Amino acid sequence: MEDLVYDELDLLKSLNEYIKAEENKLNRVRSLAENFKKVTEHASSNMDRYLGHPVNQYRLVQRLVSEWSHMENLVMEDVTDVFLTNLSIKRAHFPNADDVKGSAEAIMRLQDTYKLDTHDLAEGIVKGSKASQTLTAVDCFDIGRTAYLEKDFYHCVLWMNEALLKDDLKSLSKFDVLDHLAYCVAQQGNIQRAYEITSEMLELDPYHERIQSNHAYYRNQMGAHKKGDNGDDRSSQFSSALQKPNFGNLPERELYERLCRKDTSKYNKKVEKKLKCKYWTNNNHPLLILQPAKLEELWPSPHLVRFHDVLSDQEIAQIKAMAKPRLNRATVQNPQTGVLEHARYRVSKSAWIKDWEDTTVATVSQRISAITGLSMVTAEELQIANYGVGGQYEPHYDYSRKSDVGKFEDDIGNRIATFLFYLSDVEHGGSTVFLHPEIGVRPIKGSAVFWYNLYPSGEGDSRTRHAACPVLTGVKWVANKWIHERDQEFRRTCGRTMTADNRIF
Structure with missing residues (x-):
């Protein structure tokens, strides 16, 4: 634009x-x-x-x-x-x-x-x-x-x-x-x-x-x-109220829209008392000892956390400058056919940047690894997305389900976790909402939200179904780093049960 x-x-x-x-x-x-x-x-x-x-x-x-x-x-x-x-x-x-x-x-x-x-x-x-x-x-x-x-x-x-x-x-x-x-x-x-x-x-x-x-x-x-012809008025049998179009999956859509309108600063008081903020060194990782990450718990289960000030303004400017010439209409993988295609429920433009293309991007990957303790060997390239007028991504999972066609290759495995950076503030709208905890995360420039998409057993965590609300006023920039299962075998231990909960700390 x-x-x-x-x-x-x-x-x-x-x-x-x-x-x-x-x-x-x-x-x-x-x-x-x-x-x-x-x-x-x-x-x-x-x-x-x-x-x-x-x-x-x-x-x-x-x-x-x-x-x-x-x-x-x-x-x-x-x-x-x-x-x-x-x-x-x-x-x-x-x-x-x-x-x-x-x-x-x-x-x-x-x-x-x-x-x-x-x-x-x-x-x-x-x-x-x-x-x-x-x-x-x-x-x-x-x-x-x-x-x-x-x-x-x-x-x-x-x-x-x-x-x-x-x-x-x-x-x-x-x-x-x-x-x-x-x-x-x-x-x-x-x-x-x-x-x-x-x-x-x-x-x-x-x-x-x-x-x-x-x-x-x-x-x-x-x-x-x-x-008025003979005093017989039968018009009352016809509807005069406007009926909204049926978009399908109406209960979820109503929940999604309600969460987008919700004040994201308000939490369940009982849950809020249990949430913590802390300086995070991830067991004294060398990159975090002198400058720990500022961690804010957003929800206990599924465990959602936000890291504040993980990107500088200079890093954000460099990443956006590299992405702008490459931006194209974002695609999604059709779960029935496995084909990448445009979809009305995802309205944004995106670009992909490899670590070796720029030292800033490589540094960001190293920082993600230090904060999460996860390997970046099988992680995807950094995806930058720009949401303009009405830009959104309706409810979806980041991981591939067993029923999906075109699942990720075995040599990289499924998407074990998501690290979502906010590259801009947004005046109104544009929150990331999680449907089952029923919470919204407001974009804060330089911060990042992190969560596990899979249980320690490798099963998908359906509670992580989330959406990007439409941008009402402002412009929204985000960057995604999707981390995969392979090469995490000695970094994230398996749980004792199939549904052992996801915990970041």
Whole structure:
């Protein structure tokens, strides 16, 4: 996202040069350029704050996809090679229609998870934070249409209604908005409202055959007579309440969203009394004697701990600088096929860095080994992940289950443990939540959370099922080090029973 803002700034510079050469002929271009200038200058004055707001990010993607295309059409009326060549080069790296769709889905995801009011969101208000822009009527319509195409009629109704409230509704067809809204409310079961909307549409276009047919159908559905014809009102049998879409595994999803909204600083008082904070030397490991790790217990069983200040700002900057050019949409392994693929439940970009590529990364691996006492010989490369607008990773296990296709090779074994670094603070959202202890861990820059995924017996610990909550405002960077079973034989002893508990100390 940061690169997109710089690309847009560079395009603006090129555009202004073009305007100077064609001053008298391109007044319409100048007007659009001034709008771009206001937005991009605001973004560059505080990049993190600008990109940390979901509405700003949506508008950035939408602007680059739609409004710059419009600009190109205007310039083509009297073209100069300098500007169009620059624009063509930049557009090769611009978002596409799929990115706009993804941003719209992110807006709706945030809406559900954090129970955000549609109107506030459209006005750019999130948790008291006001965006420098608001969503336009076209934006609201496009978000609603994204929901419509996905058969998500709940969000379709919310956003089509919001489009109708916008002052700039004249920028699109009110008939089209009502057309989508009528269908979506009907699919939600509110036939009375669908009938009312089609009545309004017929006032705009009395001879539209499809709408006439729909109007008659809704009238029939309400009992062959519209309300008031003979005093018989049967519309009460139809639902007027919006029904949220069924995403599957509803109880777990509700728990996940509730934990994401929960104040992560509040613990069960009985459990909290038993938790400890201590300086951790891991039996006087040479790397920890002079500078012990700051350990905070988060939960006793499964044993979850956080190590504070395990990465310096310089190390974080170096790791992020190496990762940024390599970032690609994160994939997950399909448990049925074993194939790596994109998934709607994981929305982030990731990159992988090997220890030998940089001394900072090698040092980090040595530090993990010193703190955990585990070997890094079979550990995976350091994975860096960036979560932008609505970025999340829904409930999952880090270890491979027996039923999964494409399990890890025997020479490295399963993922015995996870060491999760936070490379940034996050203003709102972005917590790591563990479903069965029902706790959330707030990102704290420079800290890391550690837990065992497997019991000492090698069996998977299902209590470690966790998720990355959507980022509401801010930008989230994390790094994962997944440690595997092999080469740990003399470092982590087996338990006496199959379910001997996981303990770090």
